[in-house]
Amino acid sequence: xxxxxxxxxxxxxxxxxxxxxxxxxxxxxxxxxxxxxxxxxxxxxxxxxxxxxxxxxxxxxxxxxxxxxxxxxxxxxxxxxxxxxxxxxxxxxxxxxxxxxxxxxxxxxxxxxxxxxxxxxxxxxxxxxxxxxxxxxxxxxxxxxxxxxxxxxxxxxxxxxxxxxxxxxxxxxxxxxxxxxxxxxxxxxxxxxxxxxxxxxxxxxxxxxxxxxxxxxxxxxxxxxxxxxxxxxxxxxxxxxxxxxxxxxxxxxxxxxxxxxxxxxxxx
Amino acid sequence: xxxxxxxxxxxxxxxxxxxxxxxxxxxxxxxxxxxxxxxxxxxxxxxxxxxxxxxxxxxxxxxxxxxxxxxxxxxxxxxxxxxxxxxxxxxxxxxxxxxxxxxxxxxxxxxxxxxxxxxxxxxxxxxxxxxxxxxxxxxxxxxxxxxxxxxxxxxxxxxxxxxxxxxxxxxxxxxxxxxxxxxxxxxxxxxxxxxxxxxxxxxxxxxxxxxxxxxxxxxxxxxxxxxxxxxxxxxxxxxxxxxxxxxxxxxxxxxxxxxxxxxxxxxxxxxxxxxxxxxxxxxxxxxxxxxxxxxxxxxxxxxxxxxxxxxxxxxxxxxxxxxxxxxxxxxxxxxxxxxxxxxxxxxxxxxxxxxxxxxxxxxxxxxxxxxxxxxxxxxxxxxxxxxxxxxxxxxxxxxxxxxxxxxxxxxxxxxxxxxxxxxxxxxxxxxxxxxxxxxxxxxxxxxxxxxxxxxxxxxxxxxxxxxxxxxxxxxxxxxxxxxxxxxxxxxxxxxxxxxxxxxxxxxxxxxxxxxxxxxxxxxxxxxxxxxxxxxxxxxx
Numbered sequence: 001x002x003x004x005x006x007x008x009x010x011x012x013x014x015x016x017x018x019x020x021x022x023x024x025x026x027x028x029x030x031x032x033x034x035x036x037x038x039x040x041x042x043x044x045x046x047x048x049x050x051x052x053x054x055x056x057x058x059x060x061x062x063x064x065x066x067x068x069x070x071x072x073x074x075x076x077x078x079x080x081x082x083x084x085x086x087x088x089x090x091x092x093x094x095x096x097x098x099x100x101x102x103x104x105x106x107x108x109x110x111x112x113x114x115x116x117x118x119x120x121x122x123x124x125x126x127x128x129x130x131x132x133x134x135x136x137x138x139x140x141x142x143x144x145x146x147x148x149x150x151x152x153x154x155x156x157x158x159x160x161x162x163x164x165x166x167x168x169x170x171x172x173x174x175x176x177x178x179x180x181x182x183x184x185x186x187x188x189x190x191x192x193x194x195x196x197x198x199x200x201x202x203x204x205x206x207x208x209x210x211x212x213x214x215x216x217x218x219x220x221x222x223x224x225x226x227x228x229x230x231x232x233x234x235x236x237x238x239x240x241x242x243x244x245x246x247x248x249x250x251x252x253x254x255x256x257x258x259x260x261x262x263x264x265x266x267x268x
Numbered sequence: 269x270x271x272x273x274x275x276x277x278x279x280x281x282x283x284x285x286x287x288x289x290x291x292x293x294x295x296x297x298x299x300x301x302x303x304x305x306x307x308x309x310x311x312x313x314x315x316x317x318x319x320x321x322x323x324x325x326x327x328x329x330x331x332x333x334x335x336x337x338x339x340x341x342x343x344x345x346x347x348x349x350x351x352x353x354x355x356x357x358x359x360x361x362x363x364x365x366x367x368x369x370x371x372x373x374x375x376x377x378x379x380x381x382x383x384x385x386x387x388x389x390x391x392x393x394x395x396x397x398x399x400x401x402x403x404x405x406x407x408x409x410x411x412x413x414x415x416x417x418x419x420x421x422x423x424x425x426x427x428x429x430x431x432x433x434x435x436x437x438x439x440x441x442x443x444x445x446x447x448x449x450x451x452x453x454x455x456x457x458x459x460x461x462x463x464x465x466x467x468x469x470x471x472x473x474x475x476x477x478x479x480x481x482x483x484x485x486x487x488x489x490x491x492x493x494x495x496x497x498x499x500x501x502x503x504x505x506x507x508x509x510x511x512x513x514x515x516x517x518x519x520x521x522x523x524x525x526x527x528x529x530x531x532x533x534x535x536x537x538x539x540x541x542x543x544x545x546x547x548x549x550x551x552x553x554x555x556x557x558x559x560x561x562x563x564x565x566x567x568x569x570x571x572x573x574x575x576x577x578x579x580x581x582x583x584x585x586x587x588x589x590x591x592x593x594x595x596x597x598x599x600x601x602x603x604x605x606x607x608x609x610x611x612x613x614x615x616x617x618x619x620x621x622x623x624x625x626x627x628x629x630x631x632x633x634x635x636x637x638x639x640x641x642x643x644x645x646x647x648x649x650x651x652x653x654x655x656x657x658x659x660x661x662x663x664x665x666x667x668x669x670x671x672x673x674x675x676x677x678x679x680x681x682x683x684x685x686x687x688x689x690x691x692x693x694x695x696x697x698x699x700x701x702x703x704x705x706x707x708x709x710x711x712x713x714x715x716x717x718x719x720x721x722x723x724x725x726x727x728x729x730x731x732x733x734x735x736x737x738x739x740x741x742x743x744x745x746x747x748x749x750x751x752x753x754x755x756x757x758x759x760x761x762x763x764x765x766x767x768x769x770x771x772x773x774x775x776x777x778x779x780x781x782x783x784x785x786x787x788x789x790x791x792x793x794x795x796x797x798x799x800x801x802x803x804x805x806x807x808x
Contacts, residue, residue: 036595
């Protein structure tokens with residue numbers, strides 16, 4: 001059962017990654033080519049999913065949008081993972097005042113609503129890809145720091161850590177060779193799920209005009225542009241919406257499935 | 269002229285008609301005999317965005333002026349019963365007649381007798397003077413600086429005003445200003461009861477509005493819905509309607525939906541999508557008002573490549589206005605390849621010289637010897653109640669300009685941020701800003717506001733620093749010209765030079781479609797955003 005879930009999810013994720021890498025190379029049209037004469041064309045052999053309000057090919061925009069979505073969903077989570085591991089391990093292992101300090105900062109940090117934060121950043125830096133990436137890193141990092149710290153705190157008490165220490169292992173060695181490998185599974189699961197959530201978050205920011213800006217081929221931008229003709233040509237907004245849905249679903253299935261597989265307690 | 273208002277597609281118009289036959293043929297609805305008007309009923313109007321204070325002297329934008337124009341009256345008003353004319357003629361309002369001195373500097377108004385404000389106090393010359401004092405005389409107890417700022421388009425030419433007796437009101441000008449009657453019909457010049465003003469105070473009068481109009485203020489609910497009720501003591505033609513409710517909607521989509529469900533009867537703002545959808549609804553008719561307005565990119569004439577006239581002309585030839593109007597905006601706008609739109613008395617086809625000609629654009633760019641591709645930074649408003657089509661139109665223009673070798677990078681800004689920056693004028697790194705404006709009334713005086721070098725920021729809205737001494741001279745001359753024909757001729761000369769100089773990329777004129785449920789009668793299509801609600805009635 002779990003395997004099916006992972007297999008299906010992986011198919012979606014793989015499709016997404018393939019589209020991100022190869023999509024722009026095989027896209028049949030220029031995703032930015034405006035031609036009002038063919039606006040809102042229905043699906044045809046030339047335009048497989050039709051065209052949008054400005055006559056741009058939806059398939060091509062979708063393909064280019066996959067690359068954008070891939071970058072904005074993975075880059076922030078990778079950076080956040082680095083920050084999370086570093087800060088989380090330090091806080092968890094060192095404990096004491098340092099731990100207390102980091103955790104209180106996180107409390108404040110986590111209290112900020114994501115959109116408000118992005119709004120502030122957009123006001124300061126101007127909306128755009130950079131702003132979206134920074135906003136998402138800022139949002140992605142705190143939960144990872146907390147997660148890692150919690151795992152380290154728990155692992156610290158295990159007998160194998162004590163054994164390694166009493167055998168004279170240095171702190172870095174204990175951390176990397178003994179603890180990190182033992183906490184890595186939940187972290188992988190979390191980052192997988194977060195990548196899926198990031199696809200939605202990035203699209204939301206673009207949709208609100210805080211992230212990637214039109215006329216970029218971005219799923220959130222496509223959704224936002226399609227919204228104005230939702231009654232006339234529902235496909236223009238629903239197709240990118242469907243793409244966001246499938247990719248997020250894919251990551252969720254993979255993440256959930258992996259948690260069940262990797263977590264010994266969940267194994268039946 | 270209605271000062272500089274940046275706006276977008278919206279607004280509406282007027283109703284009216286003395287002879288029922290005129291309007292039914294004009295609107296092109298319902299053939300056959302026009303039904304007789306029925307008195308009574310409540311009309312519900314959907315407003316886009318929030319209502320502001322009901323003090324006309326400090327208002328801008330037509331959303332709230334729609335309401336105040338029912339409560340307050342002007343010295344001079346507009347006769348909105350002539351859809352066959354391309355303009356809206358003036359008509360006596362509170363002033364039943366007026367005369368001008370031979371040198372054009374003294375206007376004497378005869379105030380209609382027996383007009384009373386809703387609070388029962390008389391509307392006489394002294395009351396009119398109190399209203400002028402509000403914007404004119406710092407020593408008056410009514411003086412209110414925000415009103416002075418907002419009404420400066422008139423008051424800057426006024427030396428002083430007198431009320432020698434209750435029936436006579438005199439305006440003395442610093443210099444001839446033949447546009448005065450037209451400007452006095454601006455809805456911001458509504459007359460407030462001085463008694464009410466004294467009681468409520470300058471800042472609070474908007475919450476307790478007292479005028480003399482055909483409707484009086486009823487109530488304002490916590491959700492900012494405003495009702496006005498028929499004024500049974502009105503001196504003129506009394507309205508058919510018992511009551512009008514103005515209900516605000518924050519989002520244009522919600523507004524369109526409210527119209528379709530019958531929650532509201534009239535909507536003054538339509539998106540292109542709604543226009544297409546609603547025009548298929550048998551219970552709704554779409555009416556175009558065609559008031560004078562232009563949407564454009566102001567080009568930086570002080571710095572950068574757009575200082576070259578050839579470059580500016582090239583940009584104008586690169587734009588396919590017909591495709592933008594007919595295909596992107598579905599006929600809700602019409603191409604406008606010059607500064608003088610239809611509805612302005614200066615308008616003639618020769619003053620709209622620019623059409624789609626990419627080959628000519630390329631040739632002009634080559635002749636200008638600028639490095640290609642040309643890189644331009646353009647400020648583009650993306651949100652808010654104004655210019656909702658700007659991002660889409662901008663994307664199309666970006667493509668068209670790229671085709672002739674001009675790369676446009678948009679600096680996208682939410683409306684408030686856009687306006688805050690635009691008002692300072694274009695900085696040296698910005699080549700253009702995208703905006704539009706309507707002129708409300710049709711006087712050509714506004715050309716001076718937009719194109720005179722004296723009107724550059726911070727003094728006015730000439731935000732791209734256009735300056736041509738010949739144009740300045742002609743516009744100043746036209747402003748004082750007392751002979752009406754000569755005046756128009758002089759304006760045309762100035763406008764022809766402006767068109768040739770191409771300080772803007774002229775794009776389109778919004779036709780201001782509005783949607784009305786078919787049970788509502790009496791809306792007449794004339795080029796004015798407002799409606800004569802005394803002529804509007806509801807079928808059972």
